Amino acid sequence: MSQVSDASFSEELEKQGIDGSLVLGHPSGLFVLFFTEMWERFSFYGMRVLLINFLTTAIISGSPFSGWGWDPVQAGALYGTYAMLLYITPIFGGILADKFLGYRFAVVIGAAIMTLGHLFMAFDTPLFLYLGLGALVIGTGFFKPNMTSILSEMYKKFPQKKDGAYTIFYMGVNAGAFFGMMLCGYLAEKVGWHWGFGLAGIFMFLGTLQFWFAKPIFGKVGDPPSAEQKESAKQTAATSLDPDDKPNPFTALDTILIVAMTVLGLAYAFNDPLSKIAGLDILSGLQLGAVAGQNVAIIAALVLFFFVVISRLTRYTKVVRQRMIAVIIFAFFVIFFWMSFEQGASSLVIFARDNVDRTLEGNSLTIFNIVNMLLTIVPLALITYVVAKLTKQTYGKAPLSNIVQAVCFAGIWGIAIWMLYREFTAEASEITVSWFSIMNSFFIITFASSISKIWDSKFNPPAAVKYGMGLIVMAIGFGLLAFGAHGIQEGVKVSMIWLVLAYLFHTLGELCLSPVGLSYVSKLVPARMIAFMFGMWYLAIAIGNKLAAILGGEIENITKEYSLSTFFLIFTIVPVVAGILVMLLHPVLKRLMHGVK
Incomplete structure (x- = not known):
């Protein structure tokens, strides 16, 4: 596709009423x-x-x-x-x-x-x-x-x-x-x-x-x-349908079932914390034998969901139907990724607080403070440079916006300098639990460009392989935690290097898998159905997040019953199995995608 010069780009923006100043x-x-x-x-x-x-x-x-x-x-x-x-x-x-x-x-x-x-x-x-x-x-x-x-x-x-x-x-x-x-x-x-x-x-x-x-x-x-x-949007949608596509309006039964599954799903979502925190089980009446009422509700919601999806798929032409099946398969495997990756918000926070040796002094503290200073000052300086460029271009058009932005960055610089000064003047310090969580963002900023260049090269693998790589690479991070925690006794803490390495592999796995998903939804699904399928995609991520928190909450119970190493092995083995399965499905997915690259 031909490049556009900055001058013509700016001119065209101004024609649309958009500020044409470029940064x-x-x-x-x-x-x-x-x-x-x-x-x-x-x-x-x-x-x-x-x-x-x-x-x-x-x-x-x-x-x-x-x-x-x-x-x-x-x-x-x-x-x-x-x-x-x-x-x-x-x-x-x-x-x-x-x-x-x-x-x-x-x-x-x-x-x-x-x-x-x-x-x-x-x-x-x-x-x-x-x-x-x-x-x-x-x-x-x-x-x-x-x-x-x-x-x-x-x-x-x-x-x-x-x-x-x-x-x-x-x-x-x-x-x-x-x-x-x-x-x-x-x-x-x-x-x-x-x-x-x-x-x-x-x-x-x-x-x-x-x-x-x-x-x-x-x-x-x-x-x-x-x-x-x-x-105009209605007319465009009516005249620009994919030749393989045909209208597939929601029937009255579809609508009723969607409402029912939504009510059941939300009832489960709210009942889970209500029953565990307040002892209030609003779904106890649905209990079947040993199966709790809230689990009956979510199983019923999933059954209705699959019925609606399958019934709708049968009404599409073959090509559209098979491409949508490919999206559903990808969405299924994305659940396993987020179920493991999102331990960063639950079990890994508890692990960092209770099981990682975060106390530093002497040379170790000095080295950490220098690294932390560079991690803080360098990106903050780069972003402040962009703020200065933006202010120069837009102050005359949006002065109040620029003033607020200046206040924001003055505040960030003030807090950052205070934090660094406090740590540099301390004889001993305990690294905050939250510090480890910044590793994910740091590694994304560091490696995102390199990974995207690989995907743009001749080494660009198919979608199923990227998914498998993402799952397996992320699982390596949990494998390292399982190894680092192996055999430790109660009261003994793990070196922080294991957690840093885990976040490195989690991030590399995310860069393999996460950007691919939404891209393939937009490529495989007819324009008229993109909103519906994005909704299905986000539903898969939502399920993954909920499973992550439920399993992450079991860290203490599993550790007491078995070991901390066993807990992390769960998030090593499950994603590896899922990764191998999705890669083995590559020939099937390739046929279902009908030429979409």
């Missing part, structure tokens, strides 16, 4: 989205890395470091439902934005609700914790799908530049996660939980303001659809 060869609006996503991810991951640790930390009367003393099973049940719902609500938020709100307004609504959620959580009382998590789930539903929709709309006339734009945007995601987990985690564990939860809320609020004040930069991009646009 690093891309519209200034991309970097507004970059920083909005960065502050949202800062807040999301800053809170996420604290939640399980806070819930399961012992109660210490009157101390700012007092947790709630929950059992990991209880904490896992709550976190699992929260994580599961985070992947369900964006389906509805995207529909509302498409039809009524417009992408920009939906983002603002979502960001405002999430800000309220973080504010609630800073009080860390039961009522406000549940209100906060609920607000974060709802806010994410509005925010998450519509940020990428704005980006896509901004680049719809420049598809050749879209890959680069998404790469930059993805760096914003990881930069936010990196600094959120580092700084919110440090404040929470060194000063008090209120400070960590509160900092997440402050930057969510400032990120919302930064985006709101940047409205002039986007022109009409992301505005609510007009009546003419809605009618």
Whole structure:
């Protein structure tokens, strides 16, 4: 595809009412989205890395470091439902934005609700914790799908530049996660939980303001659809169907079954933490013999789900049907990946706190502080450089947005320098539990470009092989943890190098598998069905997240009954088996995909 010059690119943007000033060869609006996503991810991951640790930390009367003393099973049940719902609500938020709100307004609504959620959580009382998590789930539903929709709309006339734009945007995601987990985690564990939860809320609020004040930069991009646009979209959909596709409207029975499975699935999601935390089992009436009522509900929901999917598949033409079956197979295996990978939010947090030797002094502390300083200062300096470039280009058009951005970065620099000074002047220190979680974002930023270049080369393997590689490489990380924890006695702690290496392999596995999934959904599914199949894809991720939290909550029980090494072997063996199976399915998947590369 031919390249477009910066001058013609800028001119075409201005014709669409978008600010034509370019930063690093891309519209200034991309970097507004970059920083909005960065502050949202800062807040999301800053809170996420604290939640399980806070819930399961012992109660210490009157101390700012007092947790709630929950059992990991209880904490896992709550976190699992929260994580599961985070992947369900964006389906509805995207529909509302498409039809009524417009992408920009939906983002603002979502960001405002999430800000309220973080504010609630800073009080860390039961009522406000549940209100906060609920607000974060709802806010994410509005925010998450519509940020990428704005980006896509901004680049719809420049598809050749879209890959680069998404790469930059993805760096914003990881930069936010990196600094959120580092700084919110440090404040929470060194000063008090209120400070960590509160900092997440402050930057969510400032990120919302930064985006709101940047409205002039986007022109009409992301505005609510007009009546003419809605009618045009209908006509385009009616006249541009894939030749192998044919209309397949939902029947009345389909609708009834979808409502039924949704009710049963949500009932399970809420009943799991209710029964384990409050002893309130609202589904006890469904119990069949030894099978708990909530398990009967989720099994019934899955049966109805498969019935609807299979009945709908039979109504498609052969090519479309088989391509959709390929997507479903990929979605099935993605469950096993996220079931293991998302231990980073549950069992690995508990493992880092209770089983990893985090105490440093002398030369070891000095080396760690130098490494930590470089990890903090270098990326922060690079991102600040981008802020300066953006401010230079857009100050005249969106001054308030730039002022808010300057306040954000002044705050981040201040907290980072205070943190580093505090650690450099300490004679001995204990690394925070949350520090290990930043390894995932750091390794993504480090290796993402190299992995993408491999996929663009002649060594690019088929999708099934990438999936298998992702599962097996990630499993190696858990294998290292199982080896490192083998034979340790109670009270003996593991070297931190095992956990760092585990995060390295988890990240390499993620880079093999995660970017591939959504790409293949968009390639294999007819345009008219993309929303439905994306919903199915996110449902698979939601199930994986819920399973991850349930299994992660069993870390103490499995360790007591067997060993810590046995616990990690579960997440070594299962993904390896799944990885081998999906690679063996390559010939079948190749036939089902009918030439899609």
